[in-house]
Amino acid sequence: MRYQFFDQHPEAADFRVDVIEGLSAAEPYILPKYFYDEEGSRLFEKICNTKEYYPTRTEVGIIRNNIDDIVATLGKDCLLIEPGSGDSYKVRLLLDALRPIAYLPIDISKHYLQNEAKKLAAEFTWLNVHAICADFTGKLELPDHVSTINRVAFFPGSTIGNFSPSQAVSVLEEIRAMVGGEGGLLIGVDLRKDTNVLDAAYNDQAGYTERFNKNLLVRINRELAADFNVTEFQHYAFYNEKEHRIEMHLVSQEDQRVLIGDKVFLFKKEQSILTEYSHKYSVESFHQIASQAGFENVKTWVDKDQLFSVHYLVSN
Ligand SMILES: C[S@@+](CC[C@H](N)C(=O)[O-])C[C@H]1O[C@@H](n2cnc3c(N)ncnc32)[C@H](O)[C@@H]1O
Numbered sequence: 001m002r003y004q005f006f007d008q009h010p011e012a013a014d015f016r017v018d019v020i021e022g023l024s025a026a027e028p029y030i031l032p033k034y035f036y037d038e039e040g041s042r043l044f045e046k047i048c049n050t051k052e053y054y055p056t057r058t059e060v061g062i063i064r065n066n067i068d069d070i071v072a073t074l075g076k077d078c079l080l081i082e083p084g085s086g087d088s089y090k091v092r093l094l095l096d097a098l099r100p101i102a103y104l105p106i107d108i109s110k111h112y113l114q115n116e117a118k119k120l121a122a123e124f125t126w127l128n129v130h131a132i133c134a135d136f137t138g139k140l141e142l143p144d145h146v147s148t149i150n151r152v153a154f155f156p157g158s159t160i161g162n163f164s165p166s167q168a169v170s171v172l173e174e175i176r177a178m179v180g181g182e183g184g185l186l187i188g189v190d191l192r193k194d195t196n197v198l199d200a201a202y203n204d205q206a207g208y209t210e211r212f213n214k215n216l217l218v219r220i221n222r223e224l225a226a227d228f229n230v231t232e233f234q235h236y237a238f239y240n241e242k243e244h245r246i247e248m249h250l251v252s253q254e255d256q257r258v259l260i261g262d263k264v265f266l267f268k269k270e271q272s273i274l275t276e277y278s279h280k281y282s283v284e285s286f287h288q289i290a291s292q293a294g295f296e297n298v299k300t301w302v303d304k305d306q307l308f309s310v311h312y313l314v315s316n
Contacts, residue, residue: 008132028272029274033137036109038109041086043208043212047204047208050208052204055158055308059090059158059308077101079152080102082105084155087116094154101147103130106136158189161278185314192281216275236250244281245277247274251271297312300312
């Protein structure tokens with residue numbers, strides 16, 4: 001069987017518990033993993049294609065320009081695992097050259113993952129695709145029959161930036177455990193740069209990032225029987241220079257009362273709900289994080305404008 005699907009999707013009850021916990025906090029938040037229902041995944045794909053969102057095309061350029069070196073560094077015949085695989089676009093750049101024994105895309109967005117993984121399996125007819133719907137920050141089990149040796153994780157898109165530096169260390173530790181002592185990690189990490197470039201990337205003119213952000217409330221309304229008035233919240237994204245991170249918020253436009261099931265939440269005018277961080281690193285500060293997680297850097301590739309970085313890490 002070339003294509004298999006393994007369903008470890010988190011329970012709907014987890015979504016409810018996390019949303020209620022987040023919105024009850026002194027500084028309300030919603031975890032960014034909940035952006036990704038099918039519509040959220042589609043909107044993220046649109047964001048990646050906007051002119052302002054430099055990370056996707058820059059990372060793709062780095063991989064394309066260095067493909068021979070990347071493949072020589074990783075070696076062939078690995079078991080390739082991609083946490084947060086999304087549309088599996090970037091992995092297509094590696095597959096023919098890398099010839100992995102199998103590809104394991106892992107994503108929380110179930111229907112989107114199924115569609116994308118099936119498309120990939122139809123396109124690369126020689127490839128074994130084992131798609132796993134799961135939360136990679138939670139309990140995740142790889143299928144029993146997959147190889148335990150020569151595992152390589154591919155973690156592009158600077159998804160690691162969505163975690164605080166200390167959480168990022170834990171996520172990297174989990175990935176290190178998943179690939180084992182002999183395995184490796186090819187990871188894309190967004191770099192610090194001019195504030196205007198960063199602010200523009202998270203406030204695209206076409207409004208896809210705004211829709212992506214607000215889709216969280218649409219999803220909560222639909223799945224958790226809530227009554228958010230989506231037009232009464234404003235998308236707000238800015239670069240926090242001190243913390244080296246983009247912060248994305250939904251800001252209440254008036255004093256309002258929202259029901260989630262039978263729970264009441266009161267939002268004051270100007271009060272914000274934090275929906276995402278996107279931390280930006282220097283090459284050195286990322287290597288420090290990786291080293292705290294037990295990884296050593298084998299090689300780093302950066303574009304000529306130093307916007308984005310791709311690193312190959314192995315256990316130290
Ligand atoms: C920033 S996007 C990156 C997508 C793709 N890897 C790329 O480079 O364009 C993050 C992806 O990770 C998935 N994701 C986010 N949090 C997740 C989690 N906790 N567990 C599993 N998948 C997650 C999302 O559904 C989305 O596809």
